[in-house]
Amino acid sequence: MPIVAKPYDLIDSPSPVRQARVSTPIKALHVVPARHPWRWAGSIFAALVLLAIVHSLATNPRWEWGVFGQWFFSPSVLRGLGQTLLLTLLSTVFSIILGTALALARLSGSPLLAALAWGYIWFFRSMPALLVLIILYNFAYLYDHIVLGVPFTSVVFAEWSTVDVLSQFTVAVLGLSLMQAAYAAEIIRGGLIGVDAGQHEAAAALGLPASRRIFRIILPQALRSILPSGFNEIIGLVKGTSIVYVLALPELFYTVQVIYNRTQAVIPLLIVATVWYLIITTVLTSAQYYVERHFARGTARVLPPTPLQRIRRWLKEKTHE
Secondary structure, three states: OOOOOOOOOOOOOOOHHHHHHHHOOOOOOOOOOOOOHHHHHHHHHHHHHHHHHHHHHHHOHHHOHHHHHHHHOOHHHHHHHHHHHHHHHHHHHHHHHHHHHHHHHHHOOOHHHHHHHHHHHHHHHHOOHHHHHHHHHOHHHOOOEEEEEOOOOOOEEEEEEHHHHOOHHHHHHHHHHHHHHHHHHHHHHHHHHHOOHHHHHHHHHOOOOHHHHHHHHHHHHHHHHHHHHHHHHHHHHHHHHHHHHHHOOOOHHHHHHHHHHHHOOHHHHHHHHHHHHHHHHHHHHHHHHHHHHHHHHHOOOOOOOOHHHHHHHHHHHHHHO
């Protein structure tokens, strides 16, 4: 005799267990917040260290904050600061121009240009900046005059004395620019390579000349990856200008050295230079943030809030509480 299974309807005929579960009221869950004891311990330790540093700075008379305030805005220090900023500006502009040319030469189809650009980058990345500056400063020992004319002929368009041309400031700008161009070239080349190959193909399919493809389509996209490393190099260049003290050029660090050699107030004068370098790098870091945010508009639908916007949002939330 066949056995026929009787269908069981869970909805129409609920089991006693199910009825008991439905009739039993659900208790509210007690949520236990996550505990981070090591985070609190680390925060407390960092706060104690910070308080100890601030207390030492405020109570140790050997810091001589009065001397610091006396020299921080002195005319000689401000003139040295101006020289540092001018060195940074000119070296940055010239290194970007030369670095862009070197990067394009390395990516060009000419084996000669690519080899020459590679050799330049290899040479100047292998040389200490101090050594380059000293060689350039003594360049007049090798060549008395700098001549502009047709090579291997007696045709001369202009001629200058090397000593008159290569002054202290000129040597500083030239040396820093030559050194920085080698690093800028690799940063720019890396950014250009990082652009998707389809962008190159699409630009070529439009029939655009190579120069327009690079400067109107490829380079603007590459700037998103070039800018972070590029700003890091500029910040490094600001601090690297201090090395030109070997040329007796009165930039910020050399000026501070001259003052503390005369007054014997070494630490306060070094703190003066430190604070000015911190101010410059802070301004550059802030500029880097906003420039990167500007070029990120094409990749993010909603840009992250700026620090000022975050403060305003926080204040607004606090006032509405």
